Amino acid sequence: MCRQAAARGDRMAELGDLSGRRIVLTAQRSATEMAAALERRGARVVHAQTMSMISHADDADLAERTDQLIARPPDVLVATTGIGLRGWFEAADARGAGTALYEALSGAYVIARGAKAQGALQARGITPDWVAPSETMDEIRTRLLSEGVEGKWVAVQHHGIRSDDFDAALRDGGAQVCAVTVYRSGPAPDPEAVRSAAHLVARRECDAVLFTAAPGVVAFLDVCRAEGVLAEVTAAFTAPDGVLAAAVGDTAAAPLRAGGIAPLVPKRFRSGALIRAVVEELSEHRRPRSKAAPVLVVCAHGTADADGRRTVLDIAAAVRRARPGLQVEVAYVDVQDPAVAPLVDRLVGEGNPVVVVPLLLSTGYHTQVDVARAVESRVRATAARPLGPAxxxxxxxxxxxxxxxxxxxxxxxxxxxxxxxxxxxxxxxxxxxxxxxxxxxxxxxxxxxxxxxxxxxxxxxxxxxxxxxxxxxxxxxxxxxxxxxxxxxxxxxAHPRLIDLVLRRFDEVTVTQPS
CATH class of the missing domain: 3.40.50.1400 (Rossmann fold)
Structure with missing residues (x-):
C-alpha cells in the first residue's frame, strides 16, 4: 500500500506545478484537503463555500420516519451518501434505536449510490445488493423501475436536498416511499466570498472552479444570477480558453450541464481523482490566466504598544511562512510608519501589482478612507475586505x-x-x-x-x-x-486561522498585472 501511495504521489508530481494559477473551491467537507493538494503545486486557492450543512439529527421528523421504518421494515433501502447514512445511525443511537434500525434495514434490498454510501453501510454490517456505478440517482431510478416497485415500501436516505422527482417516479411506479433527510443544505457561511468568486469567474480572473455537490453548484449559479453575471460566468465556463469548471461526479455535474456548461469530470468520482484531473488539465492543456502574484501589504492600525507592534510583525512573518515566495510588506494607517499610501506608491512605481489586506476587523473610517485612498487611481493596486466578519x-x-x-x-x-x-x-x-x-x-x-x-x-x-x-x-x-x-x-x-484568513482575503481579489 505504501508503494502504491508513493507511486500515486510521483504521478501527481509529474503533472507539473500550478504556479500562477488561481483556483476557486466551493466545497465544504473536503475543502482543507483539496486546498492543501493544490497549494503544494503552487496554486492560489480561493475558498468560496457555497453552502453549509444543517443536521437534522435532533429533528422530530427524522425520529418519526425512523420509527416508521423500525415498525415496518422497508423492502428496499436507497443509501445516497456516507455522511448521511452515518448521521442517521448516530441519531438513532442517541435515542437508543440504533440496533432496531439496523435490524429493520438489514433485511431490505439495499442499493448504494457509490462507494462512500457502500462503505458507510458496510461499517454498520449491511452489505449492499447493488452499487450504482455512475453514482447517479437517475441510474438508481432506472434500475428500480425496470425491476418493478409495485407495492414495495421504499426507504430513501436523501443527500442534503430532497429529490422529489426521484420519489415521485417511484410512487408513479406503485411504490410507497419513506424519504429520510438527515441533513439539508443551508446558506453559505460567507456570502461575500461566494459573490466575489462569481465576479472572478465572470471577469475570467481565475483558472478553475471545483464543485463537489449538486446543491453547491445550484447555490453558486443562483448567486451568479442574483449578481447579474450569470451570462458572463456561463460564457467563461464554455469558452475554449475560459475558466475550467470541474465537478467531482455526474451528480454534481448535472446542474452545470443543464445550464449548457460541460464540466471536467474525473473517471472516478472522488475528490482525489478530481484534483488529479484538474492538475493534469491545467498543467498540460491550458495556459495560466494570471502572471506572478502581487505583493501583499498587511495594513494594520498602528500602536505605540511594543507587544502590539510585535503581533503585527508576527502575523506578517506567519503569512510569509504559509506562502513561501509571496512578498509580504507591512504598513499602517496611523501612529506608525510606513504609512500605507506611500508604501503602495513605491511598490506600484517599481512595477509591482499590490493587494492591501486591512488587518482591521470591520468596515469603518480606516478602510473606507485611509486604505481606499491608498489604492484609488492606481490601476495596479487594490484593497481586500477587512478581516471581519468571518x-x-x-x-x-x-x-x-x-x-x-x-x-x-x-x-x-x-x-x-x-x-x-x-x-x-x-x-x-x-x-x-x-x-x-x-x-x-x-x-x-x-x-x-x-x-x-x-x-x-x-x-x-x-x-x-x-x-x-x-x-x-x-x-x-x-x-x-x-x-x-x-x-x-x-x-x-497570530493564530493560524487568522493567517488563513489574511491569505483568503488576498486571494479573493485581483489587480491588473504589469505587462
Whole structure:
C-alpha cells in the first residue's frame, strides 16, 4: 500500500506545478484537503463555500420516519451518501434505536449510490445488493423501475436536498416511499466570498472552479444570477480558453450541464481523482490566466504598544511562512510608519501589482478612507475586505476563550473597539453570530468606545467571560483590562486561522498585472 501511495504521489508530481494559477473551491467537507493538494503545486486557492450543512439529527421528523421504518421494515433501502447514512445511525443511537434500525434495514434490498454510501453501510454490517456505478440517482431510478416497485415500501436516505422527482417516479411506479433527510443544505457561511468568486469567474480572473455537490453548484449559479453575471460566468465556463469548471461526479455535474456548461469530470468520482484531473488539465492543456502574484501589504492600525507592534510583525512573518515566495510588506494607517499610501506608491512605481489586506476587523473610517485612498487611481493596486466578519475569526475567538479558562457554556461578551459607522456595528453583530455557532453559552456584544459599553454589559451579566475582538495589545486592550471581568481572553494575535484568513482575503481579489 505504501508503494502504491508513493507511486500515486510521483504521478501527481509529474503533472507539473500550478504556479500562477488561481483556483476557486466551493466545497465544504473536503475543502482543507483539496486546498492543501493544490497549494503544494503552487496554486492560489480561493475558498468560496457555497453552502453549509444543517443536521437534522435532533429533528422530530427524522425520529418519526425512523420509527416508521423500525415498525415496518422497508423492502428496499436507497443509501445516497456516507455522511448521511452515518448521521442517521448516530441519531438513532442517541435515542437508543440504533440496533432496531439496523435490524429493520438489514433485511431490505439495499442499493448504494457509490462507494462512500457502500462503505458507510458496510461499517454498520449491511452489505449492499447493488452499487450504482455512475453514482447517479437517475441510474438508481432506472434500475428500480425496470425491476418493478409495485407495492414495495421504499426507504430513501436523501443527500442534503430532497429529490422529489426521484420519489415521485417511484410512487408513479406503485411504490410507497419513506424519504429520510438527515441533513439539508443551508446558506453559505460567507456570502461575500461566494459573490466575489462569481465576479472572478465572470471577469475570467481565475483558472478553475471545483464543485463537489449538486446543491453547491445550484447555490453558486443562483448567486451568479442574483449578481447579474450569470451570462458572463456561463460564457467563461464554455469558452475554449475560459475558466475550467470541474465537478467531482455526474451528480454534481448535472446542474452545470443543464445550464449548457460541460464540466471536467474525473473517471472516478472522488475528490482525489478530481484534483488529479484538474492538475493534469491545467498543467498540460491550458495556459495560466494570471502572471506572478502581487505583493501583499498587511495594513494594520498602528500602536505605540511594543507587544502590539510585535503581533503585527508576527502575523506578517506567519503569512510569509504559509506562502513561501509571496512578498509580504507591512504598513499602517496611523501612529506608525510606513504609512500605507506611500508604501503602495513605491511598490506600484517599481512595477509591482499590490493587494492591501486591512488587518482591521470591520468596515469603518480606516478602510473606507485611509486604505481606499491608498489604492484609488492606481490601476495596479487594490484593497481586500477587512478581516471581519468571518468564520475563521470565530474559531480564533473560541480558542482564545478556552485558553483563558472559560467553559463552553459560559456566557460571553464580545468586546469590540467600536465605531460611529453603522456598517462597523453590523459587522460586529455578524461576527457575534459566527461565534454563537461555535459557542454553547450566550454571546452579547459590548464596545470599548461606544454603546453598550463592555463594562455595562459585563455588569448586567455577572460571570460572563470576555472575548477580546482586537488584533493585539494597545490602547483598547489597556482599556479592556480595567473592566471588572474574569476571564478576559487574549487578543486574536497570530493564530493560524487568522493567517488563513489574511491569505483568503488576498486571494479573493485581483489587480491588473504589469505587462
Amino acid at each position: 468564520p475563521e475569526l470565530a474559531e480564533v475567538l473560541r480558542d482564545r476563550l478556552l485558553e483563558s479558562g472559560a467553559g463552553r457554556r459560559t456566557p460571553v461578551v464580545l468586546a469590540a473597539a467600536g465605531s460611529s459607522r453603522t456598517e462597523a456595528a453590523d459587522d460586529v453583530d455578524a461576527q457575534a453570530e459566527h461565534l454563537r455557532e461555535l459557542w454553547d453559552g450566550e454571546v452579547r456584544v459590548g464596545y470599548l468606545a461606544g454603546e453598550p459599553s463592555v463594562a455595562d454589559v459585563v455588569k448586567a451579566h455577572p460571570g460572563a467571560a470576555v472575548a477580546t475582538y482586537l488584533i493585539g495589545r494597545g490602547f483598547f486592550q489597556t482599556r479592556l483590562e480595567r473592566v471588572d471581568a474574569t476571564p478576559i481572553a487574549e487578543p486574536l494575535g
